[in-house]
Amino acid sequence: MAEVWKAEESVVDMMIDLVSKYHTDLVEFVDQIAVVFREKAAKQGGQVILGKASKASPLFGVLGDTPYKFILEIPADEWSNNLNGKQRQALMDHLLCRCRADRDEESDEVKFYIAQPDVAFFWDELDRWGDWRPRPEQDEEEPGEEPTSIEDIFGMGKNKAAGEA
Numbered sequence: 001m002a003e004v005w006k007a008e009e010s011v012v013d014m015m016i017d018l019v020s021k022y023h024t025d026l027v028e029f030v031d032q033i034a035v036v037f038r039e040k041a042a043k044q045g046g047q048v049i050l051g052k053a054s055k056a057s058p059l060f061g062v063l064g065d066t067p068y069k070f071i072l073e074i075p076a077d078e079w080s081n082n083l084n085g086k087q088r089q090a091l092m093d094h095l096l097c098r099c100r101a102d103r104d105e106e107s108d109e110v111k112f113y114i115a116q117p118d119v120a121f122f123w124d125e126l127d128r129w130g131d132w133r134p135r136p137e138q139d140e141e142e143p144g145e146e147p148t149s150i151e152d153i154f155g156m157g158k159n160k161a162a163g164e165a
Contacts, residue, residue, distance in 0.1 A: 007035035007074070011092075015072065018093050025101045029112075032069040033099065034060075041075030050078055051091050053098035055114055067113045071098045 007015075012035055019030045026033065029094060034056065042049045052073045061067035073094045102111045119133055 003039045004036055004073075009036055011035055011074075014089060015092055015096065018089065018096055022093060023096050023099070024101060025103075026096065029069050029101055029110075032056075032067060033072065033096075034066075034068045034070070034073045035074070037074050037076040038075055038077065041078045048078060050075065050083075051095050053095040053114055055112055058100075070114075072096070072099075116139070 015033065015035050016030050019026045020035070041119050042052075054073070056068035056071050058067075060071075060132070072092070074091070074095075079091075083091060098117075099112050100113050100115045102113075103109070
């Protein structure tokens, strides 16, 4: 079984900073988000899983001193060896985007849940067609407009998007 441990303070500080900047629904619960490292990354369908966000079981609150709402699990091998500082922040932000806290205004109860990503692309599809999927708030493109290139979407060339330097 892979070893698991709590993240060091600098990683938790990064999470707290990102919550304060971008995840206002989580601000009052930031101390109830656990960040842990797993020794090695899992794979699914041959792809490395860079992190996982999940709702914390109420059992954690019984066994520990904090009633955690979410657990962010990061593979230490990928974090340390394959991600630069910007990619680490982006991964943490991605995991936090999955964590949601919706307050019912009438009852003041908070519902915690894990959200699904808004979009999913294959690299080949994105390279060929760009960001082609309609967005709810996006007006339709003018006839004849080309889809956005992968460089425009990610601000980098194809090789960098695939992880090459």
